[in-house]
Structures are given as structure tokens and as C-alpha cells.
Amino acid sequence: MDYKYNDEKNSLKNEIKDIVDLILADYGHDRDIDKMDIFNQPDRDAVKDIVIKLIRIIYPGYYRDKVYKSYNDSNRIAIVIEDVIYNLQKQIAIAFRHSEDYEETSEETLDCGARRITHEFFKQIPKIREYVDTDVQACYDGDPAAYSKEEIILSYPGLFATTVNRIAHELYLLKVPLIPRIMTEYAHSKTGIDIHPGATMGKYLMIDHGTGIVIGETSIIGEHVKIYQGVTIGGLSTRGGQALKGSKRHPTIEDDVTIYSGASILGGETVIGKGSVIGANAFITSSVPAASRVSMKNN
DSSP, rough: OHHHHHHHHHHHHHHHHHHHHHHHHHGGOOGGGGOOOGGGSHHHHHHHHHHHHHHHHHHTTTTTTOOOOOSHHHHHHHHHHHHHHHHHHHHHHGGGGOOOGGTOOOOOHHHHHHHHHHHHHHTTHHHHHHHHHHHHHHHHHHOOTTOOOHHHHHOOHHHHHHHHHHHHHHHHHHHOOOHHHHHHHHHHHHOEEETTTOOEOOOOEEESOOOTTTTTTTTTEEEOEEEETTTTEEEOOOOOOOOGTTTTOOOOTTOOOOOOOOOOOETTTTTTTTOEOOOOHHHHEOOOOOTTOOOOOOO
């Protein structure tokens, strides 16, 4: 019996070795998916941790920190800010290796560039907080089911998604590769709300319920806009692929517009005029004048 057991054990080892060798050999094709240098890519978990800490900085009295404890609130926040500065700078330096602007540059140059960008980003935190404060107000004013702003900050997925996007958008404007998209995809995974970091969003934005919303990279959204679940603000066609990069592919939504659930608004030349209301499940591929009411016609 022992001989049989040993034979089976050796056979299993050989079979596993063959499988390992097969997969390792498959990495030798020099494809994009064959890269093995994990330290040459931003750390997704580290970026997620940065997002969580930035949200604590934006809402200093709402999220408990299990690591940093201080009886002085200013000291507590200062520690978190310094932590994020250090770790964000580190991740940006890694991300810069994927930028044409930093090809063939030294580690010292990467570090200097990352330091400068990180400091520029943190100088935008008051602006981000100004916009976020208006989003909280818009959610409170627009939702009769909201009993307090605390409830909105701590539980509304739409506010979480817009807050992360406002963070990521500033990094996008500073031309940081990869990291802004990792941030918004983290918010997407938590909320079901997919907002590209390139999207420009005005003050007093309310995303109600939110699940299934898609907002494309070149979208421009004005102030006092309310968007319900399942809305797509997207491109009319992606057949052109990479040839469309850099073009205005997504709609412009002017101020005081309400877009109800399931509506699709598509195309870079499409403008939804100020004060318009777009009804549920509407499909729009051309501009709508100001103060319009668009709805699906019942058969």
C-alpha cells in the first residue's frame, strides 16, 4: 500500500510540475499580459487605501481611523495628510513610468515630478471640498427621504461616487496616468456608478440611487443637475476606437437639468439645454433646446 501511495504522490507532483511549466512557458510570448514586474505597476490596494484616507480628509468628522489616534483633531488629520502625501507621491512615481513625458528618465526625475504633482494636487483639496459640500446640499435639498446630511455623507452611494470622482478628476487634470482610473473604478465596484475621471462636473450635482449610471470621459455636466439610476451619458459610437481619443465624444448637460432613470444621452455634439427634463428611458442623440421636456411616447 505504501508503494502505491508513494507512486500516486510522485505522479501528482509531476503533473503539477508540468502544469506550472506549461503556464510559465506561456509567459514567454512578450505580450502585454505577460509582464511580470509587479513593482513597475501602481499598487491597486495602496491606491484604494489612499482614496479611503482622502475621504477622511474631505469629511474629517465622519470616518473613524483605526490606525491613527490623537486627542487633538488637527494633529489627527495632519498625520493622515502626511501619510497620504508620502504614499500618493510613491504611487505617482511608479505610474509615471507609463507616461511618454517620463520615458527614459531617472528615478530622481520621477520622484521630483511625483513630488511636484502631489503637492499641486493637495493644494486643490479646498476646491474639492467646496464642490463636495454643494453635492451634499443638493442631495439633501433634492431627496425628501433624506433626514440629515449626516445620513447622506455616511450612506449615499451617489455622493461617494461623486466625491471619489472629484478627487480623481484633479489628478486627471494633472496628467497622472492610471491612478485616477483605478480610483474611479474602485468607486464603480462599490456603487455600480461608472464615472470616468475625465468627466467635468459642476457644483450641486445629485446622483439619486445611482446604480447603473455611466458618464463618459469628455462629458460636461453643469450645475444643479440631478441624475437618476441607469442613466448613460455616453459616446454615440466607439467603432473608431483609438482614433477617437482626444475628441469630444460625450454630451454636454447644461445647468438645472434633471435626467430620469434609464435615459441614454449620446454623442459629443449633443447638448441638453438649461432647465430641461429628460424622462425615463428616453434615447437622445441630438441636442435639446433649453427648458425642454423629453419623454417616451406610449404606444
